Amino acid sequence: MSGTLPGKSTEPKLTIMLVGLTGVGKTSVMNTLLGIEDQKHGPSPNSQTTECKMAKVQHGDQELVIIDTTGVLNNKKSEEEVKKDIVESIAHAALDGGPHVFLLVMRSDSCSDEDKKAVEIIQEIFGDGSKDYTLVLFTRGGEYVPTHEEVEEIKFLKKFLDKDHPRRSFHSFENNDCKNVKGEEKEKQVSDLVEKINYMVAKNRKRNRSRYTSKMLEKAQEIQKEMEMSEPNDTKADIVCKTVEKFVTGVVGEPWVGLVFGIVKSAMKKVDKYA
Structure with missing residues (x-):
């Protein structure tokens, strides 16, 4: 397949939200994007972002708005507090249209059950639709850069890969000085x-949804609430169908609910069967 962009992004501003496990180097990534020399010698489990931070920088013709969120599985905050912080940061970004991309930050030299749990929590917050706005960013790229074949083997990351251009779905950074990555290479x-x-934004624009909006977040949160209130044996299709039934009732009224909901339920059952 050709690596040609599906129409160059013309966004004057890109809103970038950093998400991921605590201690993987999100703050260092932010500093690299801002052109700030990181004083630390690599991320550590003790480096904890406990509140969301935002900064801006000009990159060529585009302004980058970078939001660093609270680290998932932060031992200084509960899971619910972390979720609340991230949701609030999304709500704030939504005032300006919403994020263009979630940078899922991970260390290139490790892939643990904690990473998997972090991804699950992030997806609970943002919903399945967020995969179209997620780009995986590996830190410590001066030591090791994963291939797309290796990334595809990580089941909980495979969903984020572009089927036509998987290499455009992940990237590697070296945030600190090392013999392998210096000067112009760090800028590159x-x-x-x-x-x-920009490739991701252009592709999403073709689907008329170039940014992750507050409505998408509200929908994800509603489905999450339905899941929390669901019966233990309910499938994902059952949960989505219950949510859709409520929506359909409010839009088309009782006489049409049975017909419309029947079609939706049939389709969702098929999706659930082959998922």
């Missing part, structure tokens, strides 16, 4: 990342 890694984000 930022330019290459921005190019991949």
Whole structure:
């Protein structure tokens, strides 16, 4: 397949939200994007972002708005507090249209059950639709850069890969000085990342949804609430159908609910069967 962009992004501003496990280097990624020399010698489990931070920087013709969120599985905050912080940061970004991309930050030299749990929590917050806005960013790229074949083998990351251009779905950063990545190479890694984000934005624009909006978040939160209130044996299709039934009742009225809901339920059961 050709690597041609599906129409170059013309966004004057890109809103980038950093999400991921605590201690993987999100703050260092933010500093790299801002052109700030990181004083630390790599991320550590003790480096914890406990509140959301936002900063802006000009990159060529585009302004980058970077939001660093609270680290998932943060031992200084409960899971519910972390979820609340991230949802609030999304709500704030939504005032300006919403994020163009979620950068899922992970270390390139490790892939643990905690990483998987972090991804599950993030998907609970943002919903399945967020995969179209997610780009995986590996840190410690000066030590090791995963291939797309290796990324595809990680089941909980495979969903984020573009089927036509998987290499455009992930990127690697070296945030600290090392013998393998210096000077112009460090600047190039930022330019290459921005190019991949623009590719994602252009592709989503073709679907008339270039940004992750507050409505998408509200829908994801509603489905999550339905899941929390669901019966233990309910499938995902059952949960979605219950949510859709409520919506259909409010839109088309009782006489049409049976017909419309029947069609939706049949389709969802098929999706659930082959998922």
